[in-house]
Amino acid sequence: MENMSATKTQEEQWMVQNQVFRIYDLVCQLPPHAQSVNFELRRDNHIEYLIKSLKQLGPNFAVLDANRPWLCYWIIHSIALLGDCVDDKLENDVIEFLQRCQDPNGGYGGGPGQMPHLATTYAAINTLITVGGHKSLSSINREKLYDFLLRMKDTSGGFRMHDGGEVDVRACYTAISVAGVLNILDDRLIQNAGDYIVSCQTYEGGIAGEPGSEAHGGYTFCGLAAMVLINEVNRLDLPALTNWVVFRQGVECGFQGRTNKLVDGCYSFWQGGVAAIIQRLRLVVSEQMGLPNTSNFDSRTESDNDSSDSDGDQSSEGASSPANDSCQPIQKGKSNDSPRIGVNNNGYNFIRGPIGMRPIFNSMALQQYILLCSQEEAGFRDKPGKRRDHYHTCYVLSGLSICQYSNIKEADSPPLPRDVMGPYSNLLEPVHPLYNIVLDKFYEAYEFFARS
Ligand SMILES: CC(C)=CCC/C(C)=C/CC/C(C)=C/COP(=O)(O)OP(=O)(O)O
Numbered sequence: 001m002e003n004m005s006a007t008k009t010q011e012e013q014w015m016v017q018n019q020v021f022r023i024y025d026l027v028c029q030l031p032p033h034a035q036s037v038n039f040e041l042r043r044d045n046h047i048e049y050l051i052k053s054l055k056q057l058g059p060n061f062a063v064l065d066a067n068r069p070w071l072c073y074w075i076i077h078s079i080a081l082l083g084d085c086v087d088d089k090l091e092n093d094v095i096e097f098l099q100r101c102q103d104p105n106g107g108y109g110g111g112p113g114q115m116p117h118l119a120t121t122y123a124a125i126n127t128l129i130t131v132g133g134h135k136s137l138s139s140i141n142r143e144k145l146y147d148f149l150l151r152m153k154d155t156s157g158g159f160r161m162h163d164g165g166e167v168d169v170r171a172c173y174t175a176i177s178v179a180g181v182l183n184i185l186d187d188r189l190i191q192n193a194g195d196y197i198v199s200c201q202t203y204e205g206g207i208a209g210e211p212g213s214e215a216h217g218g219y220t221f222c223g224l225a226a227m228v229l230i231n232e233v234n235r236l237d238l239p240a241l242t243n244w245v246v247f248r249q250g251v252e253c254g255f256q257g258r259t260n261k262l263v264d265g266c267y268s269f270w271q272g273g274v275a276a277i278i279q280r281l282r283l284v285v286s287e288q289m290g291l292p293n294t295s296n297f298d299s300r301t302e303s304d305n306d307s308s309d310s311d312g313d314q315s316s317e318g319a320s321s322p323a324n325d326s327c328q329p330i331q332k333g334k335s336n337d338s339p340r341i342g343v344n345n346n347g348y349n350f351i352r353g354p355i356g357m358r359p360i361f362n363s364m365a366l367q368q369y370i371l372l373c374s375q376e377e378a379g380f381r382d383k384p385g386k387r388r389d390h391y392h393t394c395y396v397l398s399g400l401s402i403c404q405y406s407n408i409k410e411a412d413s414p415p416l417p418r419d420v421m422g423p424y425s426n427l428l429e430p431v432h433p434l435y436n437i438v439l440d441k442f443y444e445a446y447e448f449f450a451r452s
C-alpha cells in the first residue's frame with residue numbers, strides 16, 4: 001500500500017468532511033410539517049411478527065433450506081434488541097435444532113446433516129449466545145469448532161467458507177468472530193489473516209470481498225471488525241475508510257452499500273456498525289492522520305450545551321482504552337512483530353472503554369429513514385416498495401440501536417432523549433458492534449467462556 005503518512009491534505013480533507021456534515025445536518029433537519037410525523041417504533045407489532053414467524057416455522061425451522069441457523073439468528077437477535085425473549089419451549093426448540101445442525105467434526109451446517117459452513121456457524125453461535133444460559137452455551141463443541149476453523153484456514157491467511165469453498169473477507173470475519181466470542185482465537189487462526197484483509201482495502205477506502213473487487217459495506221464491516229479482533233486495525237488506512245463510509249449516507253438519510261447504488265435499510269447496520277467501530281478508534285485514527293492524540297476533533301459545538309463532553313477524557317483513553325488493543329505504532333500494510341497482548345481480550349476492552357469520537361454519520365437522519373421508510377406495520381424492509389423480511393428486520397433494528405447509542409461516551413451509559421428519534425420508549429438494547437450481539441448476552445458469554 002502506498003505510504004499514507006499524514007499530510008496537510010488529509011487534515012484538510014477531514015475538515016472538508018466535517019463541513020459537509022454540518023451542511024448535511026441542516027439538510028436533514030426536520031421540516032416544520034414533520035412535527036406531526038409519527039416516529040414511534042411499533043415495538044409490540046414487531047415482537048408479535050417475529051414470535052409468530054418462529055412458531056410457524058415449527059421445531060425444524062423448515063424454510064430457506066440452507067439458511068436455517070440464519071433465520072434463527074435474525075429472529076432471536078431482533079427479539080432481543082426489542083428487549084424481549086421467547087418462551088422456554090421455543091428456546092429449547094432453537095437449541096435442539098442447532099444441536100442437530102452441528103457437524104460431528106465441528107461447525108454448523110445450514111440444516112441437519114448439511115456440510116458445515118462458516119456463515120451458518122456464525123449465525124448458530126450468535127443465536128446460541130443470544131439465547132444464553134448453560135444449556136445453550138454448553139451445547140457448543142468448542143474443540144471441534146476450533147478444528148473446523150483451522151481446516152477452513154487458507155494459505156493466503158484468509159479462510160474458506162466451507163470445504164472447497166470460496167476465500168473472502170466474510171469468511172475471515174465469521175471465523176474470527178466465532179473464535180473471538182468463544183475464546184478460542186489464537187495465533188494459528190490469526191496468522192496472515194491481516195495480510196489478506198489489508199489486500200482487500202480498495203482505492204476508495206472501503207473493503208471489498210476479495211482483492212481487486214469493489215468496496216462494499218457488508219465486507220467493510222467484516223474486514224474492519226476482524227482487524228480489531230486480531231489487534232491489527234492500525235494496518236488499515238483508517239482515514240480513507242472513514243472518508244469512504246461517511247459518504248455512503250445518502251440524501252434519503254439511509255446508507256447505500258456501495259458507490260452509486262440505492263440506499264437500503266440493512267446498511268444501517270453494515271455501514272452504521274463500521275461508523276460505531278471507528279468512533280472507538282480515535283487514537284489510531286489521529287495517529288494515522290499525524291494529529292496529536294489530544295486533537296479535539298470530537299468536541300461538541302456550544303449549541304450542544306454539554307460541558308461534560310469536553311476533552312477531559314483524554315487520559316482515560318490510555319490503559320483501558322478501547323483503542324488500546326489496536327494501537328501499536330502504525331505499520332500500514334505491514335505485519336506487527338510485537339506480541340499481541342490482549343488478543344484474547346476478544347472485544348471486551350473495546351466495548352468497555354470510553355468512546356473517543358462523536359458520530360461520524362448523521363444518526364438522527366438515519367433514524368428517520370428507518371422509522372419512516374424501512375418500518376412497516378410489523379417488520380422492516382429495505383425501502384418503500386419492498387416487502388419486509390427477517391434479514392432486513394434484524395439488520396435495520398441493529399442499525400437503529402447503533403444510532404440510538406452513537407452519542408454515548410461510556411459503555412453502559414444510557415443515551416440522552418435528544419439522541420433518540422421519536423419517543424424515548426423507542427430505545428432498543430445496545431449491541432456489541434464487533435459481533436452484533438446484544439451487549440448483556442455478550443457479557444454473559446464472555447464470562448462463561450473465560451471460565452470454561
Ligand atoms: C457476517 C456476514 C455473512 C456478512 C455479509 C456481509 C454482506 C451483507 C455482504 C454483502 C454482499 C454483497 C456484495 C451484496 C450486494 O448485493 P446487491 O448488489 O444486491 O446490493 P447493493 O446494490 O446494495 O450493493
Ligand SMILES: [Zn+2]
Nearest residue numbers: 264265266382
Ligand atoms: Zn438490504
